[in-house]
Amino acid sequence: MNEILQLPEAPADLAQPALAWRNSFAGLGPAFFTDLQPTPLPSPALVGLNAPLVQELGLDPDWLASPPGLDVLTGNRLLPGGRPLASVYSGHQFGVWAGQLGDGRAILLGEIDSPAGPRELQLKGAGRTPYSRMGDGRAVLRSSIREYLGSEAMQGLRIPTTRALAVTGSPAPVRREEVETAAVVTRVAPSFVRFGHFEHFAARDQHDHLRTLADYVIDRFYPECRGAERFAGNAYAAFLEQVSERTAAMVAQWQAVGFCHGVMNTDNMSILGLTIDYGPFQFLDGFDPGHICNHSDEQGRYAFNKQPNIAYWNLFCLGQALLPLIGEQELALAALESYKSVFPRELERLMRAKLGLATAQDADRQLIEGILQLLAKERVDYTIFWRRLSHHVAGQPADTVRDLFLDREGFDGWLSRYSQRLALEEGAGPRMLQTNPKYVLRNHLGEMAIRQAKLGDHSMVSGLLLLLQSPFAEHPDHEDLAGFPPDWASNIEISCSS
Numbered sequence: 006m007n008e009i010l011q012l013p014e015a016p017a018d019l020a021q022p023a024l025a026w027r028n029s030f031a032g033l034g035p036a037f038f039t040d041l042q043p044t045p046l047p048s049p050a051l052v053g054l055n056a057p058l059v060q061e062l063g064l065d066p067d068w069l070a071s072p073p074g075l076d077v078l079t080g081n082r083l084l085p086g087g088r089p090l091a092s093v094y095s096g097h098q099f100g101v102w103a104g105q106l107g108d109g110r111a112i113l114l115g116e117i118d119s120p121a122g123p124r125e126l127q128l129k130g131a132g133r134t135p136y137s138r139m140g141d142g143r144a145v146l147r148s149s150i151r152e153y154l155g156s157e158a159m160q161g162l163r164i165p166t167t168r169a170l171a172v173t174g175s176p177a178p179v180r181r182e183e184v185e186t187a188a189v190v191t192r193v194a195p196s197f198v199r200f201g202h203f204e205h206f207a208a209r210d211q212h213d214h215l216r217t218l219a220d221y222v223i224d225r226f227y228p229e230c231r232g233a234e235r236f237a238g239n240a241y242a243a244f245l246e247q248v249s250e251r252t253a254a255m256v257a258q259w260q261a262v263g264f265c266h267g268v269m270n271t272d273n274m275s276i277l278g279l280t281i282d283y284g285p286f287q288f289l290d291g292f293d294p295g296h297i298c299n300h301s302d303e304q305g306r307y308a309f310n311k312q313p314n315i316a317y318w319n320l321f322c323l324g325q326a327l328l329p330l331i332g333e334q335e336l337a338l339a340a341l342e343s344y345k346s347v348f349p350r351e352l353e354r355l356m357r358a359k360l361g362l363a364t365a366q367d368a369d370r371q372l373i374e375g376i377l378q379l380l381a382k383e384r385v386d387y388t389i390f391w392r393r394l395s396h397h398v399a400g401q402p403a404d405t406v407r408d409l410f411l412d413r414e415g416f417d418g419w420l421s422r423y424s425q426r427l428a429l430e431e432g433a434g435p436r437m438l439q440t441n442p443k444y445v446l447r448n449h450l451g452e453m454a455i456r457q458a459k460l461g462d463h464s465m466v467s468g469l470l471l472l473l474q475s476p477f478a479e480h481p482d483h484e485d486l487a488g489f490p491p492d493w494a495s496n497i498e499i500s501c502s503s
């Protein structure tokens with residue numbers, strides 16, 4: 006990487022406040038990454054700054070929005086104490102072993118101590134790395150805005166996710182299907198380690214590195230695995246079980262809210278059970294269980310209703326990678342087993358909550374399946390249905406919900422069974438309004454914000470961010486953003502190109 010320029014470090018007094026860096030990932034050693042400098046982003050211009058996250062991290066929003074702050078957000082200047090690097094990982098893409106991948110356009114700036122705990126800062130789109138293969142190391146404004154808004158929408162929905170601190174644009178041209186412009190997303194997470202990091206060292210039979218990585222992740226994020234009695238005290242099996250459970254809980258949340266990830270390759274699976282890599286993702290409009298949101302996914306491997314099985318498949322790959330540490334295949338299989346109980350249990354709990362049911366009864370499952378079948382039959386708008394149902398349970402007439410169905414008889418039959426069940430519950434309406442969001446980042450909303458931003462108007466990016474950060478509130482001035490998608494929304498094609 007000799008051709009990459011050494012960037013100047015910013016004078017210490019520019020940091021407001023001074024950041025305390027830890028850089029624990031860098032402590033793993035050179036087998037895990039390459040030290041390198043971000044490629045400067047020409048003429049950076051702020052597109053969005055996530056004020057609540059700025060505050061959570063104890064940073065100064067005014068300083069970050071200033072030219073020196075912007076330089077730091079894009080990697081054009083480095084703060085003293087950070088250690089920029091690109092990490093190496095491998096992975097299975099679309100069910101096929103892809104070999105070495107790695108951070109081809111993501112650069113870790115380092116890890117800071119923040120009031121929220123240690124957080125890694127990573128730039129997506131900050132230039133080529135040794136792992137870029139044929140890629141240009143850049144991200145375009147379009148996909149960067151989608152990641153910025155998409156990840157914060159998930160945070161607003163209380164779904165575990167990597168975060169986005171800022172998105173910064175540039176006039177620099179980037180070639181995709183057409184020529185677009187470059188941008189950088191400044192991402193934040195406790196760790197960006199993926200299943201693919203483990204697969205990388207397992208595939209090369211580098212068991213010492215594999216153990217170093219597993220010990221690092223366990224000690225930092227899963228300390229309870231040490232000394233756990235389960236699995237005869239095998240910490241690596243306990244770790245696999247914990248990751249399986251976190252992944253199960255995350256995917257159950259995706260299914261309940263109607264989130265389609267689009268590229269569930271093992272290199273896009275976080276070891277912390279965070280939603281990561283906002284590429285061709287989509288929040289469902291009409292409820293179509295087989296919906297494929299990624300235009301590049303011709304076989305529908307990552308269709309909405311396949312996500313739970315794919316997550317298990319990916320965990321199986323992780324289990325295989327950890328096998329040299331776990332030692333016995335039976336233990337690894339037993340650790341993975343918990344996915345099969347946690348996922349359905351969590352999904353059922355979440356669907357009950359969507360129905361306002363605080364207690365559990367066996368027949369609830371039929372109520373849940375019954376309404377999902379009705380929604381699927383007519384491709385009823387998923388978010389609008391649940392929100393209208395919540396308002397009905399909170400006291401409004403049922404008409405607005407019934408109007409969503411052509412099969413009124415079918416719906417009325419379901420509603421009367423549901424109403425009988427609800428009679429056993431108290432306070433369901435207000436609970437449902439805090440469970441079923443009014444606002445999700447529908448494709449057409451992202452698209453409108455992107456079109457405006459391309460013309461230099463970033464107001465919709467900022468407006469949507471605020472809205473999506475409190476998606477359960479009414480925001481009466483923004484009714485238009487909670488409505489049905491326009492006809493043109495079904496023509497939006499989102500692919501892996503980003």
Ligand SMILES: Nc1ncnc2c1ncn2[C@@H]1O[C@H](COP(=O)(O)OP(=O)(O)OP(=O)(O)O)[C@@H](O)[C@H]1O
Pocket residue numbers: 106107108109110111129136137138139140141142143144268270272273281282283284501503
């Ligand atoms: N424009 C690009 N330049 C260099 N490498 C790229 C580019 N786009 C994707 N890659 C690399 O291709 C692989 C798969 O890409 P994928 O779309 O899953 O990830 P991504 O969107 O780049 O980022 P992330 O998973 O970090 O959110 C990764 O190794 C990624 O770094």
Ligand SMILES: [Mg+2]
Pocket residue numbers: 272273282
């Ligand atoms: Mg990725």
